[in-house]
Structure formats: structure tokens, C-alpha cells
Amino acid sequence: MNVVVSTYFDNKYYRWAPLLVSSLLINEPDIGIHLNTVNLETWQVEELFKFKNVKRIDAYNIEVNAKISKEFAWQMIERKALFFRKTFKYFPEADIYILMDVDTLVINSLGSLVDQMENYDMAGVQTGPQKIMGGFLVAKNIPVVKDYWKELDMFLMGDGIFYYNKDQPEIFRLYEKYKERIKFLPLSWEYLDIWSRETSDIYVWSAHKTEYGDKNQRYELYKDKVRRM
Numbered sequence: 125m126n127v128v129v130s131t132y133f134d135n136k137y138y139r140w141a142p143l144l145v146s147s148l149l150i151n152e153p154d155i156g157i158h159l160n161t162v163n164l165e166t167w168q169v170e171e172l173f174k175f176k177n178v179k180r181i182d183a184y185n186i187e188v189n190a191k192i193s194k195e196f197a198w199q200m201i202e203r204k205a206l207f208f209r210k211t212f213k214y215f216p217e218a219d220i221y222i223l224m225d226v227d228t229l230v231i232n233s234l235g236s237l238v239d240q241m242e243n244y245d246m247a248g249v250q251t252g253p254q255k256i257m258g259g260f261l262v263a264k265n266i267p268v269v270k271d272y273w274k275e276l277d278m279f280l281m282g283d284g285i286f287y288y289n290k291d292q293p294e295i296f297r298l299y300e301k302y303k304e305r306i307k308f309l310p311l312s313w314e315y316l317d318i319w320s321r322e323t324s325d326i327y328v329w330s331a332h333k334t335e336y337g338d339k340n341q342r343y344e345l346y347k348d349k350v351r352r353m
Contacts, residue, residue: 125219130211132160133226140227147230150353160207193286205277225259227331247309255292
């Protein structure tokens, strides 16, 4: 199947992007990636375009506005559906779309996940009784899934107000609403067991596992992992 990865990030997270792109290129050289970037310098965009698996970069400038969000990160997170729908638009030929946070590292082939999607329409990780993680989601290119993402986008962006954890409960609520029409593949939380084990059933590492050090320490571990791939 034709697979496209989508990610989004601002200038504060730029340094993670080459690691994600490199890890995808090493483990899945035939999968392209779409980058939605915010407030990057021109040279940063040019550097990212040097990776042959980067198929498109959309560069946006978004003003930091404390009136609509205490943290600019929330404005980024809650644009995830908007950015993912851009990937749908620009890559209509894809069969499968995978949305990843930029501080994710692909450590194995995604082939077994893609194979499972033959029988499912979406996939994700449930992180609580009424939450589904927003940092790794898989979507099949079918109309009902696009309806799901349009509705999520309208909720996250519709009122123009951004706040902590607005996305995960809504992703779950829409899962409940659409579950009779969308076959959802639950992914194991163990895929986040970064650095504790490296087996073929772990697709990615996630950088938000704080027991592995602060963000800088985790970034250095990512760099070392990519060097060893």
C-alpha cells in the first residue's frame, strides 16, 4: 500500500525533524513524509528538503498570541487535525496516512502495521479511560475517516481557544461516535517502551517518556540511535 507520514512542528522542535526523517528513510525508504512547519527560517526549510523522502514542506508563520493560549505548544498540538487534513489534500493517492509527533523515532519497519490496516480504518493508542493519544495515529484513505478528521479539526480549531489536553478526549469521543462505521485497531501502549527493549513489534520510540532523562538527554539518545541504525 501507498503510505505517507505526516508531522508538524515549530522552530523550537526543528532539531528533532532530521532525526525522525532519517529514521523513516532508513527503516522505510519507500515511504514519503509531509512536513508542516511553523516559524522556521528559510535555511531550515532548505536543509529539510535535502532528504529524499521529504515529499512536501508547507511553511507557515503563526503569531504567538497569549490571548488565545497560555502556551504556544497548545496552538501547535490542536492544529494536528488541520495539518493532517492538508496531507490528505496533497497526497490523494495514498492508501494509508500516519500522523506522528516530530519527536518520534521510527526504529523498525512499519510493514506489519500497514499489513494490519488491510482490515482496519484507523489505529491508535488509548492512554486512559477516555483518551486516545494524539502523537501516533493511523488513518485509511476512505470517506468516513476523512469525515472523522474534519469533525476533529472543527472542534479543535472552531472556537479559536487552545488549552492543555483539548485533543485526546475529543479523539476518544469521536472514536465512540464513529465506532460503528470505523474499524479501529488498538495499538499497544508498549510501543512507547523506548530504550527499555528493542524488538520487531516496537514501531517507534516516543520522546515524552521522562524516566529516560530530560528532553536534551532524550534528544542525545535519539541521535545515538540514528547513528547506530
